Amino acid sequence: MNLDTRIKFRHLLCFLEIARQGSFAKAADAVAISQPAISKTLKELEDLLQTRLFDRDKSGVELTPAGVRFMRYAAPCVQALRDGVSSLRSEEHEPPQVRVGVLSTVESLLMPEVLCRLNERHAALVVSVATGPGAHLLAQLHVGELDVVIGRMTDSPQIQGLMFEHLYSEAMTLVVRPGHPLLGQVPTDRASVSRYPLVLPLAGTTIRKHADSLFVQCAIEPALQRLETLSPTLSRRYVLSSDAIWVAPRDAVLLDIREQALFELDLGVREPGGSVGICSNASLALPLPAQWLCDVVREVAASYREG
Structure with missing residues (x-):
């Protein structure tokens, strides 16, 4: 035709x-x-x-x-x-740019390491980072407004027609402030979890589905009082100043756990984890700066798989 x-x-x-x-x-x-x-x-x-x-x-x-x-x-x-x-219309010597969508699952730990390595290797590179729900970022990827999206998104309907590259699996965990009443119980009394406010990912997101699955697996009735957000900063500050329990991707809170700023609750089981990866639009040629970014993301992800 x-x-x-x-x-x-x-x-x-x-x-x-x-x-x-x-x-x-x-x-x-x-x-x-x-x-x-x-x-x-x-x-x-x-x-x-x-x-x-x-x-x-x-x-x-x-x-x-x-x-x-x-x-x-x-x-x-x-x-x-x-x-x-x-x-x-652009300037003759405009620096190369990569436009990347970053889900909250990789915002706190993986991406800062990726950016540090990129800065060491490329003196002139603009990295434009967009954050938000996976559906929104994948929609931007579909229309060419982003070069790649990184995070957990395989359960999102918007991934249809896009290409996903698995990097590693990441489990959800429950964390609380130092001195929380539930600390010291090994394993944690699951019935007691229902008595405290929750911090959860937004409803409908991929990581929320994993969080809900974890509660079903542990036969925990989630508290009605909850904060729903994809902001690690807001979640962290709220949990540190209250008795709320944060249901978070482990990578998002790993540094806090290592520094003992937050503590994990032991439910006696571990959620198997969702697939973290790179999503790209196969119908669009990947620009060279985006290829640089993906190469470094794979390097950092390899260290995650190796523990």
């Missing part, structure tokens, strides 16, 4: 923004047009392609299998044009 010249750049932009936001209303705000206008633009594109690109329900929109396939080509097309325009 010949390329239909009626497909315009605005069609692709609207399609990609809807996919990234998962909502017509949010996508309309992002591209500064009305919701009826963005719905009309998508309808035009679907008519031209003679296929439905999104399934719609009360919770938002989700790519159909046809939409996933089209995304593989639409995103590189738009990104290539943006890169071409940027190359004409």
